[in-house]
């Protein structure tokens with residue numbers, strides 16, 4: 454497409470004065486959104502699990518031309534949604550070439566451009582911006598200043614040009630003016646100092662702002678979007694009321710509602726298609742990994758206010774694949790098949806993503822994570838082996854059987870030893886295993902059974918990954934003394 458390069462050509466193109474002069478960025482997003490809705494297109498491709506909750510609210514906010522805020526815990530795709538807003542911008546918009554704030558050719562707000570257009574008229578050069586260039590993102594921190602965000606008075610510029618200090622010719626522009634005619638995203642809005650919030654509000658409301666005490670007029674055209682942790686946002690005093698008032702819509706994000714949804718997101722995001730090695734990720738391994746995030750979100754020892762990011766299962770899966778890949782490379786195996794043992798080996802991808810409560814700190818991150826993995830294995834195991842009789846396998850261990858399955862163990866050799874456990878191989882059909890499957894696959898399935906039995910304390914396993922009968926101990930007896938309910942305080946039943 455041949456784009457016009459002077460103001461004169463622009464007037465006679467699709468970027469006519471009629472169409473462009475009063476068209477603000479929120480009008481542009483609204484128009485493009487309406488086109489997509491008419492064509493029945495997916496509005497935010499790649500954003501899963503929000504089809505019936507977040508997306509409709511987002512569409513309403515955009516149709517209303519609102520500035521909006523996404524409220525949610527970490528790892529709920531908030532930044533991703535904001536970045537996806539660029540898909541609602543025109544493929545290219547014209548601006549006055551050389552303008553730092555990308556002025557509208559028909560309605561420049563900076564004096565440089567007004568003077569330029571007056572001087573050169575239809576010969577004024579035009580340049581273009583892509584949607585990506587029109588998206589500016591800033592992580593709010595308490596040390597963000599007005600100078601960073603809005604701008605600073607540059608005395609040298611003033612002296613050179615012979616301008617007054619308050620003139621917009623002397624302003625060194627910050628991030629927000631540079632986002633003019635685009636989208637400006639502020640992540641973690643409550644972390645912005647009160648003074649800066651006031652500056653932001655003034656720009657939104659009045660189109661002017663004070664820089665070092667000088668009033669500067671900047672009637673910017675920006676779609677402002679924010680993110681925040683819900684508790685920080687609603688906490689009294691964190692957000693100045695007039696700013697809150699100017700944010701048209703508050704949209705709550707959430708974690709995946711079901712395990713299946715979580716698995717789909719993790720599958721989409723994790724780096725799994727790697728060069729060189731054929732990879733086969735068993736369904737139960739995916740489920741165990743996803744279940745870790747679900748269990749952690751429920752766990753009392755983990756801080757609920759910061760949440761458990763979807764990045765946890767994503768990084769975990771990547772590390773699990775890598776551990777399996779490492780094993781396959783070492784033993785020159787043709788197929789990479791992750792095992793439950795690889796999930797335990799992926800703890801470095803998990804521990805850093807959890808904020809522990811005091812109780813968890815006392816226990817130690819490693820122990821908490823190990824327990825969470827174990828209960829995730831137990832839950833997944835139940836989904837597959839509910840009602841399957843495995844007592845023969847347990848008996849093999851009770852009769853003194855022992856087997857070590859290191860996560861580094863070669864599949865061929867491990868499978869040979871696993872076949873020695875009576876009653877095990879014929880149960881593997883439960884997870885879709887066929888007799889002719891490769892040893893990599895067979896070992897993974899058999900190890901899942903052993904890990905499942907271990908998770909339910911039916912067999913033991915030590916740190917060296919040796920499975921044994923373990924210490925089962927006597928079953929707790931009903932009605933025995935325990936701390937919560939001393940027998941003397943026990944209420945008598947009335948019947």
Ligand SMILES: [Zn+2]
Pocket residue numbers: 549552553554555556561562563564565566567
């Ligand atoms: Zn300009």
